[in-house]
Amino acid sequence: MDAEKIRDLVKQMTLEEKAGMCSGADFWHTKSVERLGIPSVMLSDGPHGLRKQEEKGDHLGMGDSIEAVCFPAGCLSASSFDREMLRKLGETLGNECQAENVSVILGPAMNIKRSPLCGRNFEYYSEDPLVSTELAAAYIEGVQSKHVGTSPKHFLANNQEHYRLTGSSEVDERTLRELYLASFEGAVKNAKPWTVMGSYNRVNGVFATENKKYLTDVLRDEWGFDGYVVSDWGAVNERVPGLKAGLDLEMPSSNGVNDRKIVEAVQNGELDEEILDRTCERILDVMYRYLENRDENAVFDREKDHDTAEKIAEESMVLLKNDDGLLPFDKNQKIAFIGHYAKEPRYQGGGSSHIHSSRVVSALEAAKENDNILFAQGFTDDAEENDPALVEEAVKAAQQADAAVLFLGLPERYESEGFDRKHMKLPKCQNRLVEEILKVQKNVAVVLHNGSPVEMPWADQIPAILESYLAGEAVGDAQYRILFGDVNPSGKLAETFPLRLEDNPTYPYYGREGEDAVYREGVLVGYRYYDTKHMKVLFPFGHGLSYTEFEYSDLELSAEKMKDTDTLQVSVIVKNTGNRAGKEVVQLYVAPKDPEFVRPEKELRAFEKISLEPGESRKVTFTLGKRAFAYWNVMLHDWHVVSGEYEILIGKSSRDIVQQKAVQVESTVTVPYTFTKNSTFGEIFKRPEKMQAVMELFGAMGGVPMDPDTVKEQAGEGENMEMMQAMLMYSPIRSMVGFMGLEDEKVEAVLAKLNE
Numbered sequence: 001m002d003a004e005k006i007r008d009l010v011k012q013m014t015l016e017e018k019a020g021m022c023s024g025a026d027f028w029h030t031k032s033v034e035r036l037g038i039p040s041v042m043l044s045d046g047p048h049g050l051r052k053q054e055e056k057g058d059h060l061g062m063g064d065s066i067e068a069v070c071f072p073a074g075c076l077s078a079s080s081f082d083r084e085m086l087r088k089l090g091e092t093l094g095n096e097c098q099a100e101n102v103s104v105i106l107g108p109a110m111n112i113k114r115s116p117l118c119g120r121n122f123e124y125y126s127e128d129p130l131v132s133t134e135l136a137a138a139y140i141e142g143v144q145s146k147h148v149g150t151s152p153k154h155f156l157a158n159n160q161e162h163y164r165l166t167g168s169s170e171v172d173e174r175t176l177r178e179l180y181l182a183s184f185e186g187a188v189k190n191a192k193p194w195t196v197m198g199s200y201n202r203v204n205g206v207f208a209t210e211n212k213k214y215l216t217d218v219l220r221d222e223w224g225f226d227g228y229v230v231s232d233w234g235a236v237n238e239r240v241p242g243l244k245a246g247l248d249l250e251m252p253s254s255n256g257v258n259d260r261k262i263v264e265a266v267q268n269g270e271l272d273e274e275i276l277d278r279t280c281e282r283i284l285d286v287m288y289r290y291l292e293n294r295d296e297n298a299v300f301d302r303e304k305d306h307d308t309a310e311k312i313a314e315e316s317m318v319l320l321k322n323d324d325g326l327l328p329f330d331k332n333q334k335i336a337f338i339g340h341y342a343k344e345p346r347y348q349g350g351g352s353s354h355i356h357s358s359r360v361v362s363a364l365e366a367a368k369e370n371d372n373i374l375f376a377q378g379f380t381d382d383a384e385e386n387d388p389a390l391v392e393e394a395v396k397a398a399q400q401a402d403a404a405v406l407f408l409g410l411p412e413r414y415e416s417e418g419f420d421r422k423h424m425k426l427p428k429c430q431n432r433l434v435e436e437i438l439k440v441q442k443n444v445a446v447v448l449h450n451g452s453p454v455e456m457p458w459a460d461q462i463p464a465i466l467e468s469y470l471a472g473e474a475v476g477d478a479q480y481r482i483l484f485g486d487v488n489p490s491g492k493l494a495e496t497f498p499l500r501l502e503d504n505p506t507y508p509y510y511g512r513e514g515e516d517a518v519y520r521e522g523v524l525v526g527y528r529y530y531d532t533k534h535m536k537v538l539f540p541f542g543h544g545l546s547y548t549e550f551e552y553s554d555l556e557l558s559a560e561k562m563k564d565t566d567t568l569q570v571s572v573i574v575k576n577t578g579n580r581a582g583k584e585v586v587q588l589y590v591a592p593k594d595p596e597f598v599r600p601e602k603e604l605r606a607f608e609k610i611s612l613e614p615g616e617s618r619k620v621t622f623t624l625g626k627r628a629f630a631y632w633n634v635m636l637h638d639w640h641v642v643s644g645e646y647e648i649l650i651g652k653s654s655r656d657i658v659q660q661k662a663v664q665v666e667s668t669v670t671v672p673y674t675f676t677k678n679s680t681f682g683e684i685f686k687r688p689e690k691m692q693a694v695m696e697l698f699g700a701m702g703g704v705p706m707d708p709d710t711v712k713e714q715a716g717e718g719e720n721m722e723m724m725q726a727m728l729m730y731s732p733i734r735s736m737v738g739f740m741g742l743e744d745e746k747v748e749a750v751l752a753k754l755n756e
């Protein structure tokens with residue numbers, strides 16, 4: 001419906017009808033206005049399957065929902081690093097929504113994985129904002145190509161479950177921009193989601209759903225968001241301030257309480273009716289984007305969509321280790337499948353994204369036509385301690401086989417929406433089982449089912465590890481096909497696996513700040529921290545093996561020098577040197593050389609997944625602009641590039657850099673600086689053009705030359721000179737003023753000159 005018609009419609013609405021439009025009719029529907037022919041539409045979870053509830057609603061995933069298809073959770077699908085795959089997921093979900101008459105699917109969930117403990121990491125994509133925002137954009141485009149809306153969530157800085165409804169995320173401006181806003185920015189700007197979900201938490205003290213700075217100034221005015229903002233379910237604190245700040249739709253229903261507050265606020269002049277009108281227009285605009293493009297012929301084909309779920313899982317699972325090519329197995333080998341999850345896989349997380357799956361395939365079921373598979377349960381999902389009988393049976397199976405596959409993972413009670421994990425360990429009984437199996441069998445592969453990293457005390461002794469995360473209902477098919485080589489794995493980790501929880505930068509304070517979350521680590525999250533500190537990790541960001549090999553060569557940059565307003569073309573040749581087809585994720589990182597202030601050692605600035613036949617090679621090209629070199633400058637309130645040298649790194653992971661070349665980037669922007677009596681001489685020396693003014697005031701001081709070049713020349717004359725220079729660098733102008741007995745007027749005149 002065009003903007004004018006929508007405005008007309010809103011003009012015909014009574015104040016009460018308009019206030020009513022701003023909250024749900026019930027748990028999942030907007031209100032209708034029958035008098036004007038405005039119907040009610042439905043919103044549903046999301047994000048990795050359709051959780052449409054027909055009866056009474058709940059946002060905890062406890063009540064029943066229609067039989068649907070459970071796709072891999074965000075932790076796994078992100079490991080595909082494959083935009084096409086996420087687009088396909090989106091298209092599939094969009095079609096399911098059309099078939100089920102759902103106007104908006106509540107996803108993608110795209111918060112940054114700040115700590116491995118966040119109970120909801122399984123739904124989120126990455127510790128890196130580029131991966132997160134790019135994959136989310138593809139998902140959004142996919143869903144919306146079917147004329148169904150998305151709701152990127154949870155905006156903003158909602159990175160833990162502990163006190164998630166009330167706590168304040170205390171984050172500095174630069175960190176917000178570089179990580180937490182950046183995770184949403186690209187997706188909002190490029191994929192234009194129809195809605196955005198405001199999160200439960202506060203951001204620097206102000207509820208996200210009342211935060212004008214982010215809901216209006218950044219989201220709408222800066223990024224051009226033109227849909228409606230919906231509250232997370234129950235995230236409204238004060239309705240009228242929320243409305244003024246930019247929160248359009250409250251979900252679920254407030255049973256009329258908040259609608260009345262809106263009416264009163266307009267009547268008593270507290271709320272400008274214009275604001276209410278704009279809100280209704282935005283809600284109606286999005287509703288009609290859907291209503292006018294209903295696809296009555298859409299069919300929810302569960303069989304077909306199950307196959308899509310399988311394909312995504314296959315493209316995403318990460319082969320973490322494969323010593324001596326233990327994998328893939330041959331179907332003639334006798335293989336023992338050991339572990340509860342071989343038969344009853346854990347394939348999705350708990351909470352609002354919980355899908356009522358129509359069909360779940362375990363690895364054991366996928367292997368049913370293979371007579372060479374033995375099975376032993378090994379442990380039960382609900383136990384911490386070992387059951388000796390189960391261990392004995394498992395050891396026997398491992399002994400009889402050529403190799404064993406241990407299907408390990410986190411029980412559902414360990415991780416879910418609503419609470420954070422306490423540690424990063426697997427249940428004790430599983431680690432002990434590994435030890436027992438290793439005593440009788442050296443050819444062991446571990447297959448993991450978990451929503452977030454786990455410690456692996458046995459990693460050195462296990463030749464092969466396959467990370468299958470929470471892989472959706474086709475989990476077993478994908479695992480089986482990878483284990484036996486029908487599929488060549490190509491997933492890469494979208495997060496670092498630290499050796500132990502204590503290595504994570506947030507460890508000392510995560511979940512230990514009372515209600516609040518203080519982001520003390522700043523921009524040093526995930527590999528940005530581990531790599532800057534050159535710490536040993538279990539598996540680095542971007543890591544993942546293949547059954548074939550890739551060789552990189554001929555890195556070329558279009559220039560050796562550039563301005564921050566130019567773009568740089570980067571190309572590299574990748575060759576499949578093995579003897580089977582495979583896919584590789586080519587990763588480009590940028591590393592500033594000798595940064596003057598805190599910067600991550602390197603940051604991912606581009607990536608591309610490519611498919612290569614044996615012997616085939618391909619040139620992969622990237623274009624880098626200012627953002628690739630920039631950090632957020634809090635003086636400019638903008639992105640800024642420091643002039644200097646930057647290394648362009650091409651890697652197979654953040655720790656496996658295979659090609660690199662430097663480029664000199666020159667900034668075209670000067671960061672403003674106001675000189676005062678307390679400015680140091682160092683600040684003057686940084687700006688050679690200011691030297692004249694200072695020389696006029698002080699000349700040379702007690703034999704210490706004022707200009708750094710002379711100091712450098714004379715440095716050979718003894719350490720003393722360097723010491724004197726350092727003292728001068730950190731001395732404020734006022735210290736010299738007193739020392740030389742200079743008059744105030746003279747000083748003011750020089751400061752004025754410096755500030756010209």
Ligand code: BGC
Pocket residue numbers: 045046058059060106153232233352
């Ligand atoms: C979750 C959202 C979800 C909503 C509706 C909330 O508790 O945080 O992600 O979309 O419930 O179920």
